[in-house]
Amino acid sequence: MMQHKDNRISCMSEILKGIKAIKLNVWESYFVGKICGHRKQEMKYLIRRKCLDAICVFFWATTPVIISVTTFITYIYTGHQLSASVVFTTLALLNMLIIPLNSFPWILTGLVEAWISIKRVEKLLELSDENLPEYYDPPVSTNSENVIEIRNGNFDWGNLNFKLEAIDFSIQQGQLVGIIGPVGSGKTSLVTAIMAELAKSSGSVSVPEYEQGFGYVGQVPWLQRGTIMDNILFGEPYTHQKYMAVTMACALSEDINALPGKDGYNIGEGGGALSGGQKARVALARAVYKDMPVYILDDILSAVDVHVARHIFTHCICGVLKNKTRIVVTHYPEMLVNADLVVELDGGRIVKKGSPKDVLTNYVDYVTDLGLELEKSTSCFGDVSGNRSDSKVPASDLSLPAPGNKVEDEQKVYGFLSWRVYGTYLAAAGLCIWPLIVLTVLVMQASRNLNDWWLAHWVSNMVNGTYGPDKLMENLSPGLVNSNATDRTSYYISVYVVIGGVTSGVALLRAFLFALGGILACRNIHNRLLDKVINAKSLFFDTVSSGHILNRFSSDVCTIDDNLPFVVNILVSVIFSVLGTLGTAIYSLPYVCLVIAPLVPIYHNLQSTYRTSSCELKRLASLTLTPLYSHFTETVQGLMTIRAFRVTSKFRLDNAVWLDSNTKTQLCCSAVSQWLGLRLQLIGVMVISGVGLLAVLRHHLDFVDAGYVGLAISYTLGLTSILSSLVSIGTETEMEMISVERVNHYLNEQHDGLEGENRICSSFSLPFGWPTHGVVSFSRVYFRHRDHLPYCLRNISFTTRPGERIGVVGRTGAGKSSIVAALFRLAEISEGTITIDAVNIKNLPLYDLRSRMGIIPQDPFIFTGTVKANLDPLGFHSDAELWNVLMKTRLTQAVKSVGGLDAVIKSDSLSVGQNQLVCLARAVLHHAKVICIDEATANLDEETDRIIQQTIRTCFKQSTVITIAHRVRSVIDSDRVLVLGDGKILEFDTPNALLQKTDSFFYALANEGYQ
Template sequence: MFERINKIKKKIKEKLSYSILKDEKIDYYNLPCPEESASFLSKLTFSWTQRMLMTGYFRGPIQMSDICDLPDDVKVQKTNPILDDIDFGNSKWPLLKFIYTNFVTKNKKSIFIVILCAIFSILSPLCLKYFIKYIQLSKNEKTFLTGLGYCVLLFVGTFSYTLSQQFLYWFGMRTSLHVRGALSQRIYEKMLKLSSSGGKKYSSGSIMNLISTDIGLFADFFWIGHLEIIIFPIQITALLALLCWIVGWSGLVGFGVMIISLPINTFFGSKMSKNLMLSLGYSDTRCNLTSEFINGIRFLKLYAWEKLFLDRIEEQRRLQLKYLYRRVIFAIFEKMLSQTTNAVVLVSTFSVYSINNEIELSVAFTAITIFVNLRQPIMRLPEAIHNLLGLIPSAKRVESFLQLSEIQTQPFINFNNKSINDDILIDNGTFNWNQDNDDYITNNGDNNNNNNKNEIKKRLIEKSEEEYETTTTTTDDNNNNNYESYLLNNINFKAPAGKLTIICGVVGSGKTSLVSGLIGEIYKVSGRVNTPNKISFTTQQSFLLSTSLRENILFGNEMNLERYKKVIEACCLAPDLLQLAAKDLTEIGERGINLSGGQKQRISLARALYANSDCYILDEPLSAVDPEVATHLFNHCIQGMMNDKTRILVTHQLQFIPSADHIVVVDNGKLVQGTYSELKSKGIDFESIMKTKKLNIDNQQQQQQQQQHDENEIIDENPMKKSNSLIESNKLINIDEIISDKHDSNLIEKAKLLVKEDKSEGAIGLHVYREYFKHGSSTFFFIATCVVYFFSQAIFQMTDFWLSTWSQHKLQGKSDSFYIFYYIIFIGLFIVTLVIRYFMLAHVTFSASKNLHTSLLNSVGFASCQFFDTNPSGRILNRFSKDIAEIDLLLYDLFSDVLYCGSTVVFAICVMIYISPLISLPFLVLIIVYNIIKNIYAVSSRDLKRYESITRSPIFSLLQETFNGLVTIRSYQQQNRFISMMQDHININLRLFYYSFSIHRWIGVRLEFISALVVFLTAFFSLFNSNAGFSVLSVTTAIGMCTYLNWAVRQFVELEVKMNSVERIESYINTPKEGNRFTIDNEEEGEENMINLNEKWPSKGEIEFRDVEIRYRPTSEPSLKNLSFKINSNDHIGIVGRTGAGKSTVGISLFRMVECSKGSILIDGIDISKIGLHDLRSSLGIVPQDPFIFSGTIRLNIDPFNKYTDSEIWVALEKVKLKSTISSMPLKLETMIEEGGDGLSFGQKQLLCLSRTILKNSKVVLMDEATSGIDYVTGDLIKQTLLENFNDCTMLTIAHRLDTIIDSTKIAVVDKGELIEYDTPINLINTKNSKFSKLVKYQTDFHKENEKNF
């Protein structure tokens, strides 16, 4: 039978689906909003949303193609310009005042609805008063039509009031979207304009927190809170006037109770606001640290510092929760006071009224209805007030951000025609990184700077370790916690038009500050800067977007296929593209995580070259590539396609200096410049420095003893393993075959790195609630909380029943004092249970919030690197910011409202059925109708909300990427493109919210109609009830139920929506971890598999690779294959190969950053796959290619676990030539560093990382291009330091500069993931046609050529 019914239902649904969805193939995404063309009736009932609702219900999950466009007035393009007129100096709260003036007051429809709500709020009690009087008439005085007329009046009065509330929500929502979109976009645009000093005050995490939390509070308040503050006082005044008319001056007693409670409520609200403000401050810091943690996760894993960083985040979370808990306590007091006030108002009013008057049904229950209508405004007015008070600190935070200093534009002179002197010039320029610290600048520098040439000469040719140390000029900024990089004081600079200018100097000399001054990234205090309109700029640390390689090169420019191919060839990218699955359409991970350092630099160079600018400013573009590739890039890019353009090259590669038309030597912010011969005549001797860089092959040959050929392990037998150089490969590749607009879509999909964000289907599962309650305490405890809520509301419901008894004096012989006494008893019991239920719920929600964050943090913190490769940081941060904020701030109130309103509705239905059993049948019909409506609504509502959550992630991802690449974006003048991208992201997110809210109103209107029908039916059936008291009780209960039912449904829907945040967090909590952190001895596996690590492991430092194969993804090609070689104790191994050959993969495989898909790696005879990750990584040392500096003190960056004394730290700093730099800072080791090491040069960051490794003194050390950002002189000194400190260690050095590894014990040559050569340097040099000998020959010939040039 049931099968037959299901078949019939299925057929009906199919027929309905066909008729309703006959146009389902239409792409609605680009069609205008249907509201704009809807009829008045359709707008009144929100029927214009039905096409989407039916699509979701009949066809299945809603797709983005089913969702039409936003109305034009809601789009960011219309709302954001309104903020242009804001004046931050015209009031105490300028932002709030401006929004009220320009957003709220212009929404005239909402103001009209406010007035209607106030009128309709008194209509229902008036209708009830006359209905009760009719009920009390004798049978002879009653007529059916009169009674039916009163029933209809009750229906109209109830429905009008609730319908007006729905439209109040609707128009309030539009204001909310206006404010939310405009402020979000304005914050992003402000970020694009931030000056260097302004940017230091905010990290990407702080800005994300502004948008997710602070703007979220704006959106919540300006949805309904701003109207509630207006409407509630009006409603309260109108209802109190009506109350006084009903009960006389006794109503003023209740009013007096309310007046007394308001200041107390306001006090609690201010305390809530204060604690919220304090918690938001810690939330900012937590989000900053979390952002920093995610951005630096690879480095933290390499150092085994995850737990340290997680503890720092948890400490901020603990402080945040401390104030959030206080806020919850004050919220409980505020709720208790509001509910208690309602009860006390009733007691006081009826007690005073009963002194001189008889309590009658019409008086009692009309008064109760008034109090029911008063209950919501009285309860929520203090909440609206404290929401406003809570918004003030958020408004101040947004105001502070919007008033930060911006980069300069006016002081720079941009030329665009040849009639003027188009040399790039700085004339008497004084620059400072801190825009707010102009007083520090002095103007006593020598304009020509010639007096500094002897000092610079000395620094350039100084070779003594005792005499040479890099230095930095620092300033005390306010509280001495920040320090400034170099100040450029009264400098003159010239870069001749159409010529090559090379800027050189030691580490931290001020080179980057100089080029920053040219592109306007540093604050110009005085002087003149003359630059062209169009500049291409490459940063030392490459900026790449999480998109295809092609898009990273085009960077918003139109595709010119011929030029594009030339750029690819010039930048030697063809061999790299050949290895990628989808060639240049392959997706690059965030910050280029799936590329080598050299590949990233060449893509950045290709971007600059493709832009075809008037001027190219290149900051160290050749440091991460081998000499042969560097020469190719110099000849074919800088001196090739860029020829005849103005080129400014910042480099430590002094071999290119003879090719420069103009040379600028920078040291300590002072300049000496001229042609090569002019500088040589001034005593600047580049040749003596270059001679120190010659490969010492003769000494190698003299020191090398003859060894047996079979002991040398020369891997050069297989001709298939021999490889062309990158340059040769670049020449052999047919560029037309790899660059095309026609690509296999399946291949492109396979080559995508990022995974789509998960979107769950169907209702929020019970398992999500179960997990939430489990994190809160237990499901049983929550059920107990629900029982207390129901018991509490049952007691409160008894007060109405008792009042009905009182008004009819059913208990004969009892005085009013008897009724008052028990009335007070009921109220007292209600207050007691009120306290218990609120604290029980607070325990559940607060504990869940705390434990969910901890679980999320630990799961993400110890997830595999692949997780971070495939999920952009913005998406991850969305969980830690927006989702956690919703759980922290909203779930307590939502659960409380659902339980409170839900229990009230349940008991109301029970009372009505008990009084009028005949109403059960219509109730059943209405419940079926309600269930159908709810099911239609639920499918689309869930999908829209999930899409709304998912579409937030691109906003945060773009914000994160923009923050990381601000300098590049501004130098390419791409701000408008990124602004447009952000507008699109915000509009899409607003679109989902708009339609989600519109279907809320669709179900809201229908539920209001059903609720009004319930009132009508209850009143109708009460006409036939002989007990007037019970009849009136059922009607008043039905009227009260309308408000609670609709609020319960609304809050339940909102709860389900917000539980989506829990669902999203749970999905990350279940992220697979990368492996055991600590080594586990497992005796069950047998003695041969037991791991017995001692504290000194590894003691020998022997390393063996056995047939190792490594894949970054299961479906990707192996990055390493058939890798087998052995490293003896204390060997120093140099690893060379072209960029992208797999050198870094060899290094990080020792740390198990990527697990072996085949084979094994042994250290001291132990398979590292059986060693805990923390034990393994903490036992090894590393200096990474891209240095990682996190926010905190210098000491924390060097010695986070406080293992070493000050003297040991200073010794380490002295060895890396940073002692004088750090000692000149205001607070020495306690000086604070910003996120990413702002204020330190790239080379100084590398040296700081090197000091960590020297302190750690590990037996096995990996140096991954550790000195690529360091000048030759400092590099020689560091090389000597490495030999002294790591002489008794096994050291693997990955390098492009052969002079850094020529003295190694052995050389490993890697190409295309295979080891093609492995032997001592001299044997490889003497082996004919070996790859390494070719590299050495090339560099030797190159240096000889340079000597001739010099």
């Protein structure tokens, strides 16, 4: 069961990571089905466990009856006579024995679960640790100036077929080294091998200063949740002059000044508030500020336009880092004309290495272009090192709130639980099942009390020598009840056994009804939670961290699955047990009220004090788990960066801080529980003393029946234990119900969706085959991601022609990606209209809109599953069609290398560029009339980019294609180009027309190297 639970949580984590892609491609139903598949397997074992629990509950409820019936029958048939002293002393001793006997099954279950958990942790701990001294070899020569040297190195990814073979090169101190090659050639693998993150099968790797680490910036930037300054400093002390120099060199100064709160702005989880280029530059600034001996920069320039890329290369890589050893992976070979060494890879091997002149095919052209570029100090957009209006990213183009707002922290609820929370749980189990449960518990408790009353009645009649009510039975049915003692004994035994049998039968029914109710409740709550979360508004995922959400699906759902049904079961039983005990004791000996009455205010005060404290502590314990989950998830995602920076001790310490915070809360919960237990035991002593005094008075006065007095005393002796259980179990139930409260908070979130908006727009009838032409029209559109933010699109108006290819260009933050966000209704436009083939998209259900368009997103989303599932999650296409599209996108060899269409892949099974090609293949399969391509070729080399552009022109020739690009060459053959600046349309015309105007913005972009 735990394995399937892990699979479910892992899948949920993937969904949260790629929720934007899932929404854009309307894959919600597929991933809901995937989660439900894991949940179904988990529920299969959970049902078995609940059936086992039901059997344990049955024995827990019937063991007292079964043992007492067996004991007394055996005692009688061995020739002994029952007496009050024997009966009620035996009952008291049996009740003492019953508690440990009933606890044994759950203790055994707990031990088994603990053993399984220990073995799982042990399996993790047995994994080999990173051993840097063993991985790195000593330098070949003590006088060597090489800071990195690999000789005949062979490396592999373990479970993947891709390998680096015969790697042989060296890097000297202060050199600038460029690594180039086509998509999937092994560029990232090579730098990973240098950092000891790749398995070395043979050869030698020598990095004398490996203990100092590497200034690593990954191809997919990793940022922490927090402010920009927190991410740049990364635990280092703040030095103002150094900080300003780093931000300026990384082209961040103007961006920071434009942000609400400056560098104190909270960028959200994973830097979700920033654009891709901004994330790359913040990650670069973090590495530069750290001041490392060796810098490894993996394709960081693809996320920014060439103007900014040249600034970074000039002022950062060849500026503040000029005396450092720099390894730059890039798809911009023109940037490497001044490099000391260029290494070209293909197929996991080095095919060329040497000076730029020897390796770069178009070296002369690159030198010429660089000379022209260096002559330019300004442009119509301004100088990068000065005041660049284009580099200012308006707050409206961010996905986080305006000044003063941050990513939403988990809110702590105060006070007692609302009855609505209990109603949510009861309704989830089904309102019809609860009356049956209450009825069975009532009948079971009544039969148990009747059983004990019958025993007292039996003893009383035998002691007094009278038959009492038996005389009436004898007169009515003389054949059933005979006058001799043997028949009377048989009669009492028969009734006693029948009542015990009824108790056992009802207990069995009650146990399985409770099990059924718990299963229905946890299944329905999880399904509702999943439906609400996966269809929540995009705003929800922008403001709530994945740690918060995963906490609901792990800790809270686990509580609802397991702990909550157990304590609710006990609570209901204890409530009826208290009522039955009080009723029987007072009926048997009314003077017991003198002992019971003072208990009411005492227990009430204890319960109120304990309930308030314990509930707050439980909420606090749940809240302290969330940052622990978030920190752990964040650490796993950035493990390569953390280890490269040699800051693992810092993250261990941070983890210990969050863990200690949660442990302190758990300790307080245990202390409060002990506080209650001590007081309940003291009260128990006083009650037993009072009952003993009543027994003495009864003995001296002898004015009541011995059997009923024994029954009353035995029940009163157990009353303190039952009342103590009521207080503790009642409070524990409320504590466990906090998980329902936390889940219920999500269940009340507004829906994005596929259900709600479809219902609203159900009367709208789409034309058959819509869209047939793919004419997209923006008319005076104003758009912003939040209501309180400035507009990121201002008065945008344009109309495409059928099958037209539109290129969208502009500086970072110009509003390019907001065109796609508005078109796919990730947020609703504030003013204006957007139509496709004359249909206002605002009137359409989201499913109908998004399913009829195609998207190739900037951040590729690859989930754990087969290649076939990643290409065609909904299963609309045959294998032949899939292979055909793989051939068009140059992925055939890559897919064959991982095992074919049925091979299971993950996000790291292919390179980032290959992942982007998978997204392109999905769009080609979709055959939509409107296709949006958002920086789809940013991580591709020039040759692959050219081939992919040809594929796009061929496969989408009947579709309207809107391409957002950093490179002019990606849109130069578009029918028209839309130039954006500060959320407004600056130009909209054919590329040739714009290039002929020397004062046009597009001409400036092309002439500056925006290629």
